[in-house]
Amino acid sequence: MEEFSVGTFLAVFEEMFGPWLFWAMVAVAALITVAYLYVLIRDHGMGMRRFLLAQLSMPIGAVAAVAFVMWITNSRMADIGGPIDWIVLLGVAVLGAGGFSILVYVAQSLIRGKREEDLI
């Protein structure tokens, strides 16, 4: 009778954040992704200096994501109790690092504009 459904998965996230905030976050994430694709297409490649700064910003995103999750869940690092906890924590950090680096890259590209000497 019951089957896996993306619809219900979305319904739970709507309940978790409220429909407006949830879809606003989805929209922001989609917007940044589109902007990222836009600058890649516009520049016909990646700007290595911008990419370097984006990479350097990754630890900030990782730490911020972990700190945010710890804060909203009344948790501490000492609560990490088993392998699955480390995997989830690592996943949060990776998501934070990846998301923030893309944001930093996109922000540089949009603010500075196209720079041929930086591209490969």
Next chain:
Amino acid sequence: MTPYLDPSLAAASRRGFLGIAAGGLAYAAAPGHAQAEVSTNARIAILGAGAGGIAIANRLVERLDGARITLVDGKTEHWYQPGLTLIAAGLRPGDYARSQNASWLPRGVDWVQEYATEIDPEAQVVRTTGGQRLEYDYLIVSTGLVLDWDAVEGFDLDRVGPETGTGAHYAGPDAAVKTWAAMDAFTDRGGHALFSRPATEMKCAGAPIKYCFLTDDYLRRKGTRDGSHITYAAHSGILFGVPVINEKVVLIMRRQEVEVCHHHVLQSVDMDRKRATFRTQDGTTDIDYDFFNVIPPQRAPQVVRDSGLSWEERWTDQGWIEVDMHTLRHARYPNVFGIGDINGVPKGKTAASVKFHLPVVEDHLVAQIQGREGTLSYNGYTSCPLITRVGRAMLIEFDYQDNLVPSFPGIVAPLEELWISWLMKEVALKATYNAMLRGRA
């Protein structure tokens, strides 16, 4: 495989209920309303607008075309009861558990904002406090249970708080806030903390244990544990009904230096002298306390006990209704079903149980309307994120046969104290509960 376990239902649904916080480790379960609508003019009465009543109303509205669905409950406020422990631990405000029933109900349901005063399953009639006479073809009993505070002599719910060192976090959001005030003040200075549970069936049998562990945690965080003592007075010879979980809880109690005494049933409490009196195998014994979280005996509402729906030979002092443990259909009245705490089944008065009662009752009710047999079977699944401190819990899930039935075997160990299990309790469960209310999970 056990004869009770329907793998497709159980595994999929557990992941749906518990898997959301696991960061995409699992998917959610599809609601029943994906199925075709059934045309009917059946009159369906639902007693009680708690988790079971609201959720089944939402599911039936989607599933049945033309049915006249009437929900009977005079209470307008809805309580997310799994949140009461978090409120009583100072982790959420009182409003966290509150919402309005009206906001969850679908169009097409007639909500009679009165309480039932009489249920006559022979005549198929429900009478209400406002004098209404409601005839039904099918009845769903989802009244929940009542907390029998009067059974604890000397206890006064209005006096819960720091002045008396007494808590009562089962009583609702306001009482949970006062319980936190009492526990917070107690853990600031330390002393003797006392915990117990009633000898009756009760909702979320893990909650008394969780609250004991949370108090222990606060004492340690505040540096007052060394001069303090914690006593857990169990009503029987065990701490938890599932043997393997009981063993684990015993070990944690020992590790946390909680003194456990068995066969202690709370009889009375002197809130001025801070003294609890327990009935034991040898008579009675008094235990003085500085903080005591009181949990009273729990029973079916009187209107249900007077209706003839209760078991006649079991739980005679409690009045749970006589339903088949797998179909949740009443044993003597086949047009009556039960959802949630009111059911006289061997295990599980929890929101997770409600989640698993819903598709089974929907299936058998709709099948009966269509003149066929339902196929789904409830295997007794229930779950309890057993908090062992702020930030850690054990995600224990089990069935009628005391099997552990983990949603994520090999990934989230049921008897390990894990952060991810805490995340599920703190972040994901309310969202999933709300989705369940809307009939979407």
